[in-house]
Amino acid sequence: MKILIADDHPLLRRALSEGLASLSEDLIILEAGSGKELREIAKEERPELVLLDVDLGDENGSAIVPELARLIPAVSIMIVTGRPMEVNDCALEVSNVAGIVDKKDIDIEQLRAMAAETLKIDAKDQGKQATLNKKEREAGVGEEPQMPERLKAVFLAMGQGKTTKEIAAELKLSKQTIESYRKEIAQIVGESGSALIRLAVLYSETARERQE
Secondary structure (H helix, E strand, O other): OEEEEEEOOOOHHHHHHHHHHHHHHOOEEEEEOOHHHHHHHHHHHHOOEEEEEEEEOOHHOOOHHHHHHOHHHHHHHEEEOHHHHOHHHHHHHOOEEEEEEEHHHHOOHHHHHHHHHHHHHOHOOOHHHHHHHHHHHHOOOOOOOOOHHHHHHHHHHOOOOOOOOHHHHHHOOOHHHHHHHHHHHHHHHHHHHHHHHHHHHHHHHHHHHHOO
């Protein structure tokens, strides 16, 4: 089975991919960063589920929903966006739309559950991942990292799926400084690439749980 994540933010695509990849051993995660890539990959790979952002950079992603439904009649579409009010009305009329998730309140575990239900993934597979997450937390993954507050702020933002540009604007720092901080964080936690993003997502989830 295949899930296609369509979002113009590479970091968020990676975070969602990391969060969903272990739902099943048979799952393949595909990524698209624009409307053009979305159409090409959907036509070639014919995914069972598409996680679709409204802002794809070159066009409104929700406007592509009817086209996706015609191309792959059995596809399920979940709209994941930070601007739910901008979802095109034509998208809401398509029965293939399984739901709308607000990026501002995104919960990886909730998204996993929704994806598992949509794809009808066996509960045993979900149980295995729940056990894995528990072991990760017991091993200290997602716990308060031993690093300066300035790095914690960047690490948290990374886990929330924000790009380097967005983090720089939020913290009023240059992109070069944020890139430097990311390298420092990678050295401190001993991970890089997708593994680093996975840790950032877990840290973000843990931080939110502490606030609750």
